Amino acid sequence: xxxxxxxxxxxxxxxxxxxxxxxxxxxxxxxxxxxxxxxxxxxxxxxxxxxxxxxxxxxxxxxxxxxxxxxxxxxxxxxxxxxxxxxxxxxxxxxxxxxxxxxxxxxxxxxxxxxxxxxxxxxxxxxxxxxxxxxxxxxxxxxxxxxxxxxxxxxxxxxxxxxxxxxxxxxxxxxxxxxxxxxxxxxxxxxxxxxxxxxxxxxxxxxxxxxxxxxxxxxxxxxxxxxxxxxxxxxxxxxxxxxxxxxxxxxxxxxxxxxxxxxxxxxxxxxxxxxxxxxxxxxxxxxxxxxxxxxxxxxxxxxxxxxxxxxxxxxxxxxxxxxxxxxxxxxxxxxxxxxxxxxxxxxxxxxxxxxxxxxxxxxxxxxxxxxxxxxxxxxxxxxxxxxxxxxxxxxxxxxxxxxxxx
Numbered sequence: 001x002x003x004x005x006x007x008x009x010x011x012x013x014x015x016x017x018x019x020x021x022x023x024x025x026x027x028x029x030x031x032x033x034x035x036x037x038x039x040x041x042x043x044x045x046x047x048x049x050x051x052x053x054x055x056x057x058x059x060x061x062x063x064x065x066x067x068x069x070x071x072x073x074x075x076x077x078x079x080x081x082x083x084x085x086x087x088x089x090x091x092x093x094x095x096x097x098x099x100x101x102x103x104x105x106x107x108x109x110x111x112x113x114x115x116x117x118x119x120x121x122x123x124x125x126x127x128x129x130x131x132x133x134x135x136x137x138x139x140x141x142x143x144x145x146x147x148x149x150x151x152x153x154x155x156x157x158x159x160x161x162x163x164x165x166x167x168x169x170x171x172x173x174x175x176x177x178x179x180x181x182x183x184x185x186x187x188x189x190x191x192x193x194x195x196x197x198x199x200x201x202x203x204x205x206x207x208x209x210x211x212x213x214x215x216x217x218x219x220x221x222x223x224x225x226x227x228x229x230x231x232x233x234x235x236x237x238x239x240x241x242x243x244x245x246x247x248x249x250x251x252x253x254x255x256x257x258x259x260x261x262x263x264x265x266x267x268x269x270x271x272x273x274x275x276x277x278x279x280x281x282x283x284x285x286x287x288x289x290x291x292x293x294x295x296x297x298x299x300x301x302x303x304x305x306x307x308x309x310x311x312x313x314x315x316x317x318x319x320x321x322x323x324x325x326x327x328x329x330x331x332x333x334x335x336x337x338x339x340x341x342x343x344x345x346x347x348x349x350x351x352x353x354x355x356x357x358x359x360x361x362x363x364x365x366x367x368x369x370x371x372x373x374x375x376x377x378x379x380x381x382x383x384x385x386x387x388x389x390x391x392x393x394x395x396x397x398x399x400x401x402x403x404x405x406x
Contacts, residue, residue: 085116
């Protein structure tokens, strides 16, 4: 019989047990254990406490000899990791003054990535996903949502989901697939026709195949306006899919739909105003800020401070994609969002851990507590506040997935 493993001593362990899912957080609400130990077995945490309270003879030992701050494995709840090609040309146009909508209307933007992704082989796309997921893992991100959306055809979207499934079997980090077939409307369809086509031809196949249980849609005037999106969301919900919505990025309306349909999350929210903030605060929908998109597009951040002060939750994700958010660095983005929106270190940690887990409907990770998945990382620091103080420059030196150092 394999003995449980004791990892430590840990200079400072930030556990996050029993922290609220919604509302503002102060640093003094954090549970911090000095000179701590974590006991893991069969991929789960079975004990946490001061290291010197454990009888080391009862355990396999993984001794840490340097200073370390340990936090739960981070969770990126919004990415578009499966793509091919580059959109450096789009970025150059934006810095010259063209808007995201102008570039999309001219056939660039998402359409450019669709073309390049459709031209790539399945093997190229699989490798791309694994390379990006591995980079995230090195940064301490142990669970990664992965959206489709660069297929725009039923067969291609299903192929992208199959590739994600293949990559999921090989990746060390957990990959959570989301079907974003309704990313933008192909030029040969009217928006209503395309969504009806997806409802009739794609959703039933997803239900049978089990390739994804999450449906996303870009609710925006130049993609799928709220009134057009509503029947598609209703159909997906009736079939039992979890919903998430690209909401309020440029115009409002998407967050209201997210609340109406009980979506897991409403992501973006850069255009959200007081009405939308109040709606989200009154609901169980997790608002997801995507500061990488704000940086990539040169636009305002999600009103994170107002959301938290109103009593809403807040997750923070990268939106890693080839167009609007090519950086894909969660720590950098969270730190910058915190500086501009005046977020505490506790709010930032919650946003990239257990609140991000809630945005994906995952209740078994994001905290360091007995029974949770043994996913965590160690930074070469002595004070957890230095993680965001260094604005992403300091990365984890050790990452554990299911209790194994990777």
